[in-house]
Amino acid sequence: MEEASLPSISEELFKPLENWFIEAGEKPYRFRQLMDWYFKRPEVRSFDELANFPKALKEKLNENFAFLSLSLEDVNSAPDGSKKQTLILRDGFVTETVTMPMEGYSTVCLSTQVGCPVGCRFCFSGRHGLKRNLTAGEMADSLRCSLPASGAESLNLVIMGMGEPFYNYEALKAFLNICKGGFGIGSRRVTVSTVGVLPGIERFAQDFPQMNLAVSLHAPNEELRRKLIPRAPSEIKELLPSLKKYFAATKRLVTFEYAMIRDVNDSVMEAKELCELLRGFDCKVNLIPLNDVPGGEFKPSAKESLERFVNYLRERDMNVTVRRSLGGTVGGACGQLADKRNN
Numbered sequence: 001m002e003e004a005s006l007p008s009i010s011e012e013l014f015k016p017l018e019n020w021f022i023e024a025g026e027k028p029y030r031f032r033q034l035m036d037w038y039f040k041r042p043e044v045r046s047f048d049e050l051a052n053f054p055k056a057l058k059e060k061l062n063e064n065f066a067f068l069s070l071s072l073e074d075v076n077s078a079p080d081g082s083k084k085q086t087l088i089l090r091d092g093f094v095t096e097t098v099t100m101p102m103e104g105y106s107t108v109c110l111s112t113q114v115g116c117p118v119g120c121r122f123c124f125s126g127r128h129g130l131k132r133n134l135t136a137g138e139m140a141d142s143l144r145c146s147l148p149a150s151g152a153e154s155l156n157l158v159i160m161g162m163g164e165p166f167y168n169y170e171a172l173k174a175f176l177n178i179c180k181g182g183f184g185i186g187s188r189r190v191t192v193s194t195v196g197v198l199p200g201i202e203r204f205a206q207d208f209p210q211m212n213l214a215v216s217l218h219a220p221n222e223e224l225r226r227k228l229i230p231r232a233p234s235e236i237k238e239l240l241p242s243l244k245k246y247f248a249a250t251k252r253l254v255t256f257e258y259a260m261i262r263d264v265n266d267s268v269m270e271a272k273e274l275c276e277l278l279r280g281f282d283c284k285v286n287l288i289p290l291n292d293v294p295g296g297e298f299k300p301s302a303k304e305s306l307e308r309f310v311n312y313l314r315e316r317d318m319n320v321t322v323r324r325s326l327g328g329t330v331g332g333a334c335g336q337l338a339d340k341r342n343n
């Protein structure tokens with residue numbers, strides 16, 4: 001069989017692989033050893049590198065499985081140390097991950113879909129709609145290809161790449177379930193960002209009450225939000241009560257993401273409206289300097305507007321941070337590189 005048509009070991013989260021070991025009469029401990037190689041030695045990318053496996057078994061595995069469901073095509077590094085990995089899926093679509101070094105740890109940003117059906121007007125990922133969902137195995141393989149030399153021990157995982165994670169909930173859930181037991185990433189180190197898919201928020205609270213939730217708000221009122229996110233899955237007036245329920249159930253502070261767009265949502269008037277909207281709700285606000293994407297209709301806020309906005313919120317005791325602008329020189333926001341290749 002052609003390598004490309006063989007199942008990868010992470011397919012259906014290792015079930016066919018485990019069954020194959022049983023059916024082929026191989027020792028069960030070999031399967032466990034392979035899992036150790038997979039989860040603990042991300043630099044290993046082929047069966048031939050499995051030092052403690054007999055040659056005959058490596059050959060049999062090569063005949064029946066592909067080691068990974070994707071291949072690392074390219075790594076782009078920026079002067080700030082962030083890296084963007086371009087990963088080619090087996091049907092030719094492209095996904096990407098970004099790894100950002102922080103003090104004492106790294107953050108890896110993963111995608112959940114190829115493209116995105118929501119089509120926010122400032123986002124590259126949604127420009128050409130949804131191509132397809134990623135599988136749980138593809139998410140695991142893309143994380144594996146992006147693990148820094150330090151491994152997963154000092155890693156934060158953010159699901160903020162291409163796609164809307166809660167529109168691919170089952171695969172996301174299966175993937176998140178192996179993050180802790182497999183890769184060893186503690187739940188509190190994982191953040192999932194959604195544009196406001198209410199059933200997803202409810203399920204996430206039940207399934208992963210210790211993980212973190214970020215919600216893309218981008219505007220303090222429905223009218224402006226609709227302009228920026230024409231296919232927003234929920235209205236602010238339903239989203240906020242759903243997030244208050246989430247907080248009551250999990251006691252985890254929700255982070256609102258707010259991309260700062262020049263002369264669109266960055267005036268003191270919007271800062272005031274945002275304060276009023278979130279008054280009384282214990283939460284965080286993360287202002288994201290817009291990633292200026294070539295040909296895009298929006299521009300990042302001027303430095304002074306950003307400062308004015310932050311100060312206005314801080315003076316009113318809001319918990320506000322400004323995202324360090326990372327990755328700009330390696331291809332802008334998640335989605336940008338892959339978008340060029342998927343269309």
Ligand code: SAH
Nearest residue numbers: 123160163164193194195216257290291333
């Ligand atoms: N679909 C999810 C998660 C992926 S996007 C969501 O929208 O939340 C992750 C974050 O990056 C979102 O807050 C998104 O609005 C933001 N983003 C998208 N394009 C951007 C750009 N050009 N500049 C800055 N932030 C952007």
Ligand code: SF4
Nearest residue numbers: 116118119120123126
């Ligand atoms: Fe999709 Fe999120 Fe991009 Fe909007 S910002 S198009 S929801 S990936």
